[in-house]
Amino acid sequence: MYEIINIDTPTLGDRSYLVHDGSTAFVIDPQRDIDRVLDLAAERGVRIAHIFETHIHNDYVTGGLALSQVTGAAYHVNRDDPVAFERVAVTDGDLIEVTPSLRVRAIATPGHTFTHLSYALAVEEDVVAVFTGGSLLFGSTGRPDLLGPESTDALARHQHASAHRLATELPEAAGVFPTHGFGSFCSATQAEGTASTIGAERSSNPALRMSEDDYVEALVVGLDVWPAYYAHMGPANTSGPGAPDLSPPALADAAELRRRIDAGEWVVDLRNRTAYASGHVAGSLNFGLDGSFATYLGWMIPWGTPITLLGETPEAVAEAQRELVRIGIDRPAAGATGGPGDWSGGEALHTYRRATFADLAGVAGREGVVVVDVRRRLEWEEDHLAGAIHLPLHELVARVDEVPEGEVWVHCRSGYRASLAASVLARAGREVVVVDDELTNADGAGLDVVRGAEVVA
Structure with a gap:
């Protein structure tokens, strides 16, 4: 047996x-x-x-x-x-x-x-x-x-x-x-x-x-x-890595969270992208636990940057800690639980719009509208929206200043990566709209899609 x-x-x-x-x-x-x-x-x-x-x-x-x-x-x-x-x-x-x-x-x-x-x-x-x-x-x-x-x-x-x-x-x-x-x-x-x-x-x-x-x-x-x-x-x-320390991080109040954000540290909101878009602490970043949290955070963060975790519950913070130790990010600098009202210290919460590809079709091509595709190279080469700018998510932190002026509509294949990108852009002071939609809906919305060298209208 x-x-x-x-x-x-x-x-x-x-x-x-x-x-x-x-x-x-x-x-x-x-x-x-x-x-x-x-x-x-x-x-x-x-x-x-x-x-x-x-x-x-x-x-x-x-x-x-x-x-x-x-x-x-x-x-x-x-x-x-x-x-x-x-x-x-x-x-x-x-x-x-x-x-x-x-x-x-x-x-x-x-x-x-x-x-x-x-x-x-x-x-x-x-x-x-x-x-x-x-x-x-x-x-x-x-x-x-x-x-x-x-x-x-x-x-x-x-x-x-x-x-x-x-x-x-x-x-x-x-x-x-x-x-x-x-x-x-x-x-x-x-x-x-x-x-x-x-x-x-x-x-x-x-x-x-x-x-x-x-x-x-x-x-x-x-x-x-x-x-x-x-x-x-x-x-x-x-x-020869040792066993991880999964004990809870020190709790941070609103003043400490603001200090850490202003110092350039990463204060990471673990909520899903819908909740984050509807209200978040200015300067925080959204890496929802409902997606490939550790993969993308580990990919994008300048290695060694202190991380503070914001979760609605202690269990959410603990889950994020567990994910991070698996890739060698051993201890959060701090953590906080509750909601954005608890974390903001009375500051006005920031929001941004969520949209569909049908919404994008209504503004595409207008002056002042910038469309950014944050998928990887092979995805872009397979198909992409005509007129979009390709800026892979994993390069965005270092290249955010390259995004042209205007209202930035950011998309990926299904919305998760676009939300990560939107939080980076919003932290940089950009006006952003996250396209929280399946890319397969772009054709039906009337957007021109480039497949290889062919434009499909």
């Missing part, structure tokens, strides 16, 4: 795994907030004996070392990774006996990184699963460009070979359990489905259906920018 339990982190697009036989367990790629893993093990009544790291992660801070220190579990990390802590050095072909009936074999699968490992699980004599980290994903693979452009081609070719090695060496019925691919920017493309097997990937995964050259060409052309905070994750994971 054995059980594989998914531990999902949907806001980052990642999964960790707890595997056990009813008494002894091992963990694959734990996230920083290890209390989730400990609670799950306690619920099942199992002892964590081993922890396996598939690679030095680029999109989150690992909890592997902290979990091993708390549990006494053996922490398995590739022998060739230059880490600054004691670990069990593992390499291709190593066989680890977790229990007499559960054995794990390390398989070198470079591609996402040069030292990437996958781990095949055998129950008795049968290989039943493989934990593929950022190697073979559901209908895709991990992206090969995170170590820099000079390594991208070589890693892409490694990724193709690694996918074929797994497909060749492992049985069709073996389950595939990746760490990335559920919305993570570590995935070359979005994953397909929520579960898979080696046999299913053999029949559908492009890495296993295309020649090496065709796969590499298609993979590299399809890569877009990745979050800026990724640059800090590798060094953090190599140095």
Whole structure:
């Protein structure tokens, strides 16, 4: 008997795994907030004996070392990774006996990184699963460009070979359990489905259906920018991150919030975009917990800027803290709960308009109206509004002064990113309208849409 339990982190697009036989367990790629893993093990009544790291992660801070220190579990990390802590050095072909009936074999699968490992699980004599980290994903693979452009081609070719090695060496019925691919920017493309097997990937995964050259060409052309905070994750994971401090931050009153805003710190309103637009503290920024909060905050913030969290409840602030420690932002400078009336200290609240693409169609082309599209490059190249300015969200903080004078109508694909951008623009003193609508409605609204070189009226 054995059980594989998914531990999902949907806001980052990642999964960790707890595997056990009813008494002894091992963990694959734990996230920083290890209390989730400990609670799950306690619920099942199992002892964590081993922890396996598939690679030095680029999109989150690992909890592997902290979990091993708390549990006494053996922490398995590739022998060739230059880490600054004691670990069990593992390499291709190593066989680890977790229990007499559960054995794990390390398989070198470079591609996402040069030292990437996958781990095949055998129950008795049968290989039943493989934990593929950022190697073979559901209908895709991990992206090969995170170590820099000079390594991208070589890693892409490694990724193709690694996918074929797994497909060749492992049985069709073996389950595939990746760490990335559920919305993570570590995935070359979005994953397909929520579960898979080696046999299913053999029949559908492009890495296993295309020649090496065709796969590499298609993979590299399809890569877009990745979050800026990724640059800090590798060094953090190599140095050996400890357990996070999730205790509540110090509470700030309205006067302190104003002081922090005026000092250029980030005071972040966690409410949804509708609530924020209807009334917020001037100079605060909106990163709603209802979207990819940590991904975009970590991507946009000048690294090291103090953060204060504004939530309607202590639970909202705690949720935001948990999200942030996963990407290495360990302690908020302060926090506050309640609502904008509590946070403003009597100052008038700021608002801005929310609109649809039909509303935009009524003003598009008028003098003094500026349309800004904050989606990423590949999205813009696929289609965009005629006459719009492209300014990707992740570049907006540094380039806000480049937005032409006028009333700024800002949009993305569905509204979340546009609201983040609107709060940045409003903080810079701009008159802003956020288009809180699906971009697919632009055609029906009568707006001209450019698709490739073609304008669709």
